[in-house]
Amino acid sequence: MRLKATISYDGTNFAGYQIQPNARTVQGKLENVLTKMHKGQPVRVIASGRTDQGVHAVGQVIHFDTNLEIPVENWKKALNTMLPEDIEVLHITRVADHFHARFDVKNKEYRYILLHTEKKDIFQRHYSYFIKEQLNLDAMKKASSCFLGTHDFTSFCGSNSTVRGRKGAHHHRYCCHTTG
Template sequence: MRVALGVSYNGQGYQGWQSQPSGQTIQDKLEKALSTFVARDRVSTLCAGRTDAGVHALMQVVHFDTDCERTPYAWVRGTNANLPRDIAVQWAVPTTAEFHCRASAISRRYAYVLLESPIRPSVEAGRVGWSFRPLDLAAMRQAADMLLGEHDFTSFRASQCQALTPVKTLLDIGLHKHGAYWRMEFEANAFLHHMIRNIMGCLVQIGQGAKPPQWMAEVLAARDRRAAAPTFSPDGLYFLGPRYDAKWGMPDRTPAYDGLP
């Protein structure tokens, strides 16, 4: 039997999603919890989108194969009983071998939450990015629109990116301000390593007035990482989750989705 899980986590204390010798990753903690729950030596998981150190998730989707029969409620409660408090399974869906959390995804969604304030974050430290200068919404939206559609995103690609091609389709970018907080949402068929954080670096420079909106088009056309701004902080980046065809019966979001600023 194949089981899919929706997992949320605060990434501050972890070395990203992917398993490491240190054992201090989300995958390591989840697999340990699952293995304890089903009394197996090891349960191996795959995820919809690997996240870097310090990056959070509201609905990371994973799947694993098992011969253990449990109800969805039992998978959630039993796994959570063995997880640290900053990682939690939100839902479980028994599915078939045809479902693949990564290959079956139609698109992936991220949000970046940013505090605009002359004073650095305190209670939100590690959970929001920060701009100490005011940001111009109109300029940022004008720049963001230049990225929509299918493009070669080499200028926003980390040097260690393992994607087979830098060509991706950015489906939507939404920029919204709630008081002192910004929420910037990105949806694409797939993302390159550090792609959103590199786009954020450019958007913030444009929003602060250091660069004009048309600079974004110049960076994109350059197809050269050196043309873009420095990689922005991981602190405010959240993986909102993938989208799937309705036939798979996977939830579209968790309650926390609408709770971010």
């Protein structure tokens, strides 16, 4: 059975989402908990995307396969009981076996928060970028207009990277379309 979960996490104390050797990662914590629940049988978690060190996620989608006969409505509580406090399962549901958290993504949203004040707010230090200097709003608006439209992000990929799509097609272009 394939389960889709929506999770949130505070990335402050993580080395990112994806498993890395000798580092605390979100994927590592999720897979460790699921492996314990499956009596040592490894369980792989697939995410809709990855985050870097210190980056937070609100509503990231993951999926995993299980043969455990736990009612779907009990999975959320079971996982949240075992996960660390900086990861939370918000919702979990059964999905078709062909569902894929990465390839079936409909949209993603990224937010970058500037805290423009005279003094730092220590309670916001992990969730915003503090800037005391005067901001040039006209220049910021002009620069942000460069992000409107459709853009090709191929240059941000590895030299030989491709993504295999749902029907086996290879996608070499990574585009983003934004509107004002």
